[in-house]
Amino acid sequence: MPEQPNGQNIARVYSEQAKSYIDFAPTSFSWQFIEKPAFDRHLRDLCRPQVRVLDAGCGSGRIIEHLINNGIQPDNVTGVDISQNMLDEARKKLPEVKLIQADLVDADLPTNHFDLITAAMVFHYLDEEGLKRMMANFHKWLKSDGVLFYVTTHPIRIVNDNLSLYQKRGWRNEKTPWGSETPFFHRTTADFINETISAGFTIDMIDEPDVAKEGERTNPEEYSKYTSFGASRLVVRARKV
Numbered sequence: 408m409p410e411q412p413n414g415q416n417i418a419r420v421y422s423e424q425a426k427s428y429i430d431f432a433p434t435s436f437s438w439q440f441i442e443k444p445a446f447d448r449h450l451r452d453l454c455r456p457q458v459r460v461l462d463a464g465c466g467s468g469r470i471i472e473h474l475i476n477n478g479i480q481p482d483n484v485t486g487v488d489i490s491q492n493m494l495d496e497a498r499k500k501l502p503e504v505k506l507i508q509a510d511l512v513d514a515d516l517p518t519n520h521f522d523l524i525t526a527a528m529v530f531h532y533l534d535e536e537g538l539k540r541m542m543a544n545f546h547k548w549l550k551s552d553g554v555l556f557y558v559t560t561h562p563i564r565i566v567n568d569n570l571s572l573y574q575k576r577g578w579r580n581e582k583t584p585w586g587s588e589t590p591f592f593h594r595t596t597a598d599f600i601n602e603t604i605s606a607g608f609t610i611d612m613i614d615e616p617d618v619a620k621e622g623e624r625t626n627p628e629e630y631s632k633y634t635s636f637g638a639s640r641l642v643v644r645a646r647k648v
């Protein structure tokens with residue numbers, strides 16, 4: 408079992424892996440055929456110029472770029488990431504976006520400020536306490552009725568070779584599709600949902616997206632891999648009440 412990482416360890420992991428992640432992320436199979444379609448399906452109503460967005464764990468900026476391409480005004484977007492190397496890459500592509508280096512577990516951002524917070528593929532770097540604190544921050548930073556939209560690796564995908572591990576919460580090492588290993592905190596689907604509700608959100612929608620059919624034509628090998636997982640992503644849209 409890997410040592411429980413704190414924010415600094417994750418920052419170091421991502422600084423070491425920045426180059427390979429940056430090369431991988433914008434055209435990755437899962438982004439093109441699972442995650443991006445989920446953003447398009449579930450956030451269409453919020454892709455308007457005046458919507459104020461925080462992209463939490465923005466990495467090298469593919470989510471922000473996508474939201475801007477779909478109508479959100481760049482100067483209404485804030486990206487936060489713990490890794491300076493990832494932010495340096497985002498800054499090259501997104502000069503008008505406010506990018507902040509901080510740990511979202513204890514970052515200081517304005518209260519009741521954002522209409523939308525997005526967090527893609529970030530929560531598995533947080534243990535129970537870390538996720539609780541991040542969710543509480545998201546709730547504080549959103550305006551009333553603001554939307555939290557998150558995408559995570561589906562818990563089933565992590566244990567699909569041995570379902571008896573499903574209830575075994577905790578840190579493990581996972582091989583990444585960009586050719587490295589990262590620490591990964593496994594929790595169940597119920598844990599995600601309960602943490603969301605405990606932080607004060609109501610759930611509007613849960614999606615366990617299919618892989619888009621187009622992925623089969625584009626890359627049959629990856630298509631067959633991702634369809635063999637059962638569900639590979641868990642997508643939640645929640646609202647601050």
Ligand SMILES: C[S@@+](CC[C@H](N)C(=O)[O-])C[C@H]1O[C@@H](n2cnc3c(N)ncnc32)[C@H](O)[C@@H]1O
Pocket residue numbers: 414417418421432463464465466467468469470487488489490493509510511512526527528529532
């Ligand atoms: C798999 S990448 C995803 C990046 C981006 N959301 C995307 O979909 O391309 C995970 C990102 O989360 C960031 N991260 C992890 N823990 C964090 C924390 N506690 N605070 C801020 N950023 C964090 C990492 O530095 C990394 O850039």
